[in-house]
Amino acid sequence: MPYDLSAPVYKPGSSFLSADLRIHRSALHIAHLLRDTGALDTFAVHRRIFTKGSDLIHENRQWQNAYLLTAGWACSYMLLRDGTRQIINFHVPGDLIGIRRLLIPDADDNLCAITSIEVREIDIEGLLAALRGNNCLAMSVLWSAFRDEAIVSQHLVGIGRRRPVNRAAHFFLELGSRLSLVGLGTKTGYQCPLTQSLIADALGLTAVHFNRVLRQLRELNAMTFHDGWVQYLDGEKLEHLADFDSSYLQ
């Protein structure tokens, strides 16, 4: 189901940014801002569907599009010469995707639809024009960029220094937190269409090993993941395993 563009999903949070830009923190979420200011109908009018497995990056087209993901899951990944794949980030409804390519067209990562997805295509000229006049929007785009960097940084830390069990726990909690921001997660779990193999490629593990990690999490009574559903069994234990603090996401 598409991310509901009509219903606000604000969360409590402190206002920030000193001086002239005092705005509600969660209002910075680009999807919320676009929806609430009506900007969607200005420069993200066109809806598109990409089928499961299709690539959003067209090698031969020099100027990529950016999209607001409104339904379904996508991911950015890189392929190595030896055929292995590293997934850099998963994208869920409400995420702004493909923007980086506009400024760094030669980046060698790919963007791919994991499920079939629905997007709103961003009109770049319109966005640029809007950025000039709209401080909140400009801040929001910048915030989106910084948030993505924070997320990728956390993944880096996880892969570099967390043991697989803790890494996996952190991964599932982060995903849950991100989904909750757009109304797709609950306190007890969330729907997750990823395969073990995909997650393993994000966590820097083999699929076989990740499968054993999942068993550990199950046997610890921390959480389960099967049939496309993540279920927290003991949220506190899971957060302790993950050493998780969601503040970088909000």
Add this chain to the structure above:
Amino acid sequence: MPYDLSAPVYKPGSSFLSADLRIHRSALHIAHLLRDTGALDTFAVHRRIFTKGSDLIHENRQWQNAYLLTAGWACSYMLLRDGTRQIINFHVPGDLIGIRRLLIPDADDNLCAITSIEVREIDIEGLLAALRGNNCLAMSVLWSAFRDEAIVSQHLVGIGRRRPVNRAAHFFLELGSRLSLVGLGTKTGYQCPLTQSLIADALGLTAVHFNRVLRQLRELNAMTFHDGWVQYLDGEKLEHLADFDSSYLQ
């Protein structure tokens, strides 16, 4: 020695950004842009020195500063509960640092001076004001954010899917490429004040293991690193090991 703020260090590159924002790609490098537009003297007037090892993040101050690094090396890192450290990125002269904190104050990474460093303190109010009126500057800040994300993404890929030798080769080449952009690297190598332990913490290895990796690179006649100096012995072999393509940096 400080990054020379008076001498342009442009590199050849294609112009990009369609329509109204056709500018030279390397002109997007924030340090070059700031220097060339005189913006430095508007909102980055104040010079500061941080001594080796000192922290640029002050936990108790809510609103961080951003800086343009003009001399010396710094790094951003995260500490885990078990005391291990993951270095997320090293920063070299010309890098804009600390900006992310302005929008995501709760990010849990730290910024630290590796050598003693010289910075220009960014006046945020001034920067925000300038962003409104100056498209190039706004694009440049956004470019800086995206470039950082691209760099961190590459690190993620390296740690997740590259073998230590290849990962190290990639690391050294990337650093060399970044340094060359600001005139601090040559075709044959560069000065590098990092310790093996620091680099190991960036590559997700133990210092002991990284030491053995360095030996491998030496015995392959690919490169050496000692006495604070990186020397390429066989650039082609090194690039092949690393599977390195610098286009994401430019």
Add this chain to the structure above:
DNA sequence: CGCCGATTTGAAATTTATCAAAGTTTGTGG
């Protein structure tokens, strides 16, 4: 039903970390 992709399990091989200790360099104070 039979196929294909995804998941699960076991055993062996490989990689990487850990532990311990010896060199080496660097900086500091006398």
Add this chain to the structure above:
DNA sequence: CCACAAACTTTGATAAATTTCAAATCGGCG
């Protein structure tokens, strides 16, 4: 300028974690 301490580098031996290989099971779907 030397002595000394601290930090960094190097090496070896061992332990632990992770991958690889192989095979069995499961589930949806034409």
